[in-house]
Amino acid sequence: MVNKKVVARLSSYRTALLRFHELGFVKVFSDTLAEAVGATSAQVRKDFSLFGISGNKKGGYQTDILIEKLQSLLGKDRVQPVIVVGIGNIGTALLKYRGFEDEGIRIVAGFDLDPAKINRKLKVPVLPADEMQDFIREQRVTIGIIAVPDAAAQAVCDTLVAAGIRGILNFAPIVLRAEEGVVVNNVNLQNELENVIYFVNTLAKQIKGK
Amino acid sequence: MVNKKVVARLSSYRTALLRFHELGFVKVFSDTLAEAVGATSAQVRKDFSLFGISGNKKGGYQTDILIEKLQSLLGKDRVQPVIVVGIGNIGTALLKYRGFEDEGIRIVAGFDLDPAKINRKLKVPVLPADEMQDFIREQRVTIGIIAVPDAAAQAVCDTLVAAGIRGILNFAPIVLRAEEGVVVNNVNLQNELENVIYFVNTLAKQIKGK
């Protein structure tokens, strides 16, 4: 069954494959790829099998074809417009990050309540929050990133969904409630850091899972 | 068995509990907490049981005591000094984020190769990369955040570990190799966003897992 973890591995395979391709690898084997992403070769093959991707007995997978298939699965064959709500520290980092452009992701605008943050002249403009819904509808944006304080996150989520957003990457440390059919993925950087601290303090070796 | 996922839930329980405490909740029940973090009540109890945390039949858990125990488990009873390597977009966001201070995490310095980024006058100074090892040793820092380009990440990792770093939060999209006993936690924001895009494109409802 396709779940978050498998899709995350798909992304990792793709990233690794782009490197291999750059290095001139015409074909790649499941165990090479496995090593590159920290998985087992059987898992790589099982994952591919799940998405109907097949290779060649003895010949491995042809790098460019494989990349092509992953691109398609991950929605890279068209540019995905994304907005960022909350132009604080993380929001700003995401707005400024130029690497997304090469990856089929275009941050098209940021939104904030604070008038001091508004700037329409930027390559990626920062607009007032009250223009957000119209913008989403007009530009047909379906993906949003929430990077506002936790107290505001649910309201922002509701507004986004009402305007047509179907997928949310949420950095606020709360569980967002959204109607069926809306994808919510939570990232909590403080939790991630606390995880490291926990395992360092308990002298564990490698973090299991993820 | 204690794994990354359980510890992540521990962090989430703690965050939710702080809110409950602020709202004046003296005690809290497993299903209240479960709802707040998007888990089941049985899971909350199992998790607590794993860490030897117990409540009261019918009475739930006393909020302040529970918070105290989680604080201790997550290393909040002493301030954890952390350094950030790579003062790009994410690195800058982490350096500037003031919220860590209240959470027992102190970003004590940033490091970068680019002389233009160096600034010793800041509240959190940004120092040249070649001062990093001495700094780590002198300040006895054990946790590091890697926010450098992927090509540089492994070298930074090696340097950090050689200087005494025991835990790494890695934002570079590669698998870091580190000796046994060094904790590595990988966060890949592009993957997280691609995950949302995938599930939106395949019309899925809620992301399973995580």
Added chain:
DNA sequence: GGATTATTGTGATAAATTTCACTAAAAACC
């Protein structure tokens, strides 16, 4: 062209994680 080798694809198995469902105990009620 037959034998050998390397690698995929996958059913079976194992391991990990979560949920179920029930017991026990404490509190509240009458």
Added chain:
DNA sequence: GGTTTTTAGTGAAATTTATCACAATAATCC
């Protein structure tokens, strides 16, 4: 003080996820 109610704690069961191990097959070698 007994009865009822509520919730923790936890073995057992179910589900999910990952690994194993081997058959099938294509390339290579001799």
